Amino acid sequence: MSHALSPARRHTARLAAILVAFAPVGALSQTLTIGLASPVNSADPHFSNTTSNFALTAHVFDTLVRRDAQARLIPGLAESWTAVEPTVWEFRLRPNVAWHDGQPLTADDIAFTIGRVPNVQGSPGGFGGAVRPITRVEVVDARTIRLHSAQPHPLMPNDLASVQIISRHAGTGANPSDYNSGRASIGTGPYRFVSYRPGEGAVVERNAAWWGPAQPWARVNFRFLPNDGSRSAAVLAGDVDLIDQVPGADLPRLRREPRLTIAETTGVRLIYLQPDFSRQGGDVPGVTDNNGQRLPSNPFQDVRVRRALSHAIDRRALAERIMHGAAIPTGQWLPEGSYSHNPEVGVPAFDPAEARRLLAEAGYPQGFRVTLSTPNDRYPGDLSTSQAVAQFWTRIGVRTEIEALPWASYVSRGPRQEFGFRLGGWGSSTGEASYLLRNVVGTYDRERGWGSPNFSRFSSPRLDALTERAITTIDDGEREALLRQAVKLETDEVGIVPLFLLRNAWALRRGLRYEARADEQTLATSASPAP
Structure with missing residues (x-):
């Protein structure tokens, strides 16, 4: 016996399904x-x-x-x-x-x-x-x-x-x-x-x-x-x-x-870029000269190169066009008004001419090639953000290709230092600066518990010492002053390249x-x- 529905009954069934789907919460079940x-x-x-x-x-x-x-x-x-x-x-x-x-x-x-x-x-x-x-x-x-x-x-x-x-x-x-x-x-x-x-x-x-x-x-x-x-x-x-x-x-x-309704707020999730610091030589994954040959040394060990790549990025364009306004350009990792946010650290200037000058000063007047690795299913706009960054870098002579990975592969490869340059995200859920300082840019030390997600192995003894001073200071005001100093030092050293803070949004029935x-x-x- 056939159980097919007539067109009229199919329309009725579809209408009933829609009404059920958008019935008031609690009218049908207590399942979310x-x-x-x-x-x-x-x-x-x-x-x-x-x-x-x-x-x-x-x-x-x-x-x-x-x-x-x-x-x-x-x-x-x-x-x-x-x-x-x-x-x-x-x-x-x-x-x-x-x-x-x-x-x-x-x-x-x-x-x-x-x-x-x-x-x-x-x-x-x-x-x-x-x-x-x-x-x-x-x-x-x-x-x-x-x-x-x-x-x-x-x-x-x-x-x-x-x-x-x-x-x-x-x-x-x-x-x-x-x-x-x-x-x-x-x-x-x-x-x-x-x-x-x-x-x-x-x-x-x-x-x-x-x-x-x-x-x-x-x-x-x-x-x-x-x-x-x-x-x-x-x-x-x-x-x-x-x-x-x-x-x-x-x-x-x-x-x-x-x-539907939308619930949203400014978040504490920073989307950032970080180069490989684990190698002194030119064997950085995905990094070569313009002819595809190995470079004599790791270009990212030179702070001028890191600053050049930072100046090459138009963060406001990323926030407005790529993220459709759901992001806030930043040069640090906490929103304004947060404890230990440093008001003296602004959004890095978008200055392609300065970026080219810094590259030339560092010995790369013709640029080089780099692969930017990114998850494609972890953060809002992760892949499209990386693609936009690749265009910015290519315009200053750093020819950039994208390696897009599902999060499961990305997070397993990161701890093995398999990325020459990577896009990452960090949520400062503690609401203060030391959480990122200890984890993302703190020198990797398994016994100490620092730097576990510092996949790129950035290390700054000066920054570590300042962070240590801050987190052992009892007085809240003194500790905040020290953390603000650490924020400024980190941005000067460019251990990471901050892009923007996310605005968090949920859509619900x-x-x-x-x-x-x-x-x-x-x-x-x-x-x-x-x-």
Whole structure:
């Protein structure tokens, strides 16, 4: 028997599907479906220090200290924290917090977490830097823990806002695959782990016993949708309720769509470029003279070359034309008004003539060739931004080709120093300058926990020393002055080439509301039915 529908019935079915897709939230179910731009490469909360990984696992695992939508510190599993001595921080845990399997949270779980964070199997760059200053963990009682450091460490609570807490009983002997399968994914967070599928998505279900506010969603489905067009199409069709990283080219159209609303804010994500510093000789990947022959030395070791490439870029054109206004040109990594933003550091001038002069002065009057490596599915406009930069550089004689890679390949090759020049992104979720100084341009030191995402191996002893002084200075005003000095020194040395800060945007079904976050995290806890 045929089950084909007549044209009239097919039209009725399509109309019904559209009405269902845009019915008021809560009228049909308590399920929220989120389309994520950035695929998550592990459900292990300590595996990879990326915003997308952290945001997904934050549904299952809590932190001692949390950050609100404006990156301000608020209580998490710790109801309070105090510097009882210049080198000792005491954290007092909330009472009666339970793991998803019913066992109680204790200070011993915090101690176990801190020991595990820098020792995650196969991690491409985790959260070791957040716990490296801790020299001793003292469990005072079940609800009290003291963390000792060799030097004063005023940023301890800020750092620990990046460390999700795991249990000793579920985490002992567990590796990333145990978290991916769910065996070890037992947290204290607002949602319980259901499944994680690499390259596809994840599912969580509400934890009714969570210590925080009751969540409206019984189930949350996360779908990884790295393609910009597919993500926009999914929210327009009602296949998902919410998408992040709204493509700048689609933003005007989605704003006009009556079935959708847009939530947005200025973010703390810097898009930047960084050359290879790991080689002194001319064997830099993708870098040759104009005849395709190896150069005698690494041109990027010369600050004049780095400054030339910076002056060759029209950042305002990138922000306005490539990013369609969804970006803010910058010469540093924090927005105006942020703690430790240096108002004396402006947007580098677009000056092709000065760029050519600097190249000639450095010994490259005819330029050279370079390959710019970029992810093509990680940041808004990543590939198109790189293509525009390639045109700017080619105009000053640095003939540039693009190597575009999916994020999974890009992030695995970066730690092996396989890129001659690369496009990257860094979110300063701590809301202050030292987070980037320690990680992106801090000299790589596994034991110290610095420079884990410093794939290009930039190193400046002067900058490291100034950063160290800043992060061990107790007084907030003095520390800010030192950090501003470090910002200026870094921009003078051009350890990275800043391009722009992203404006974070989410598109969601009408009937929903979303609290836009400066740290660009996409959280079900930030979404709720509109009143």
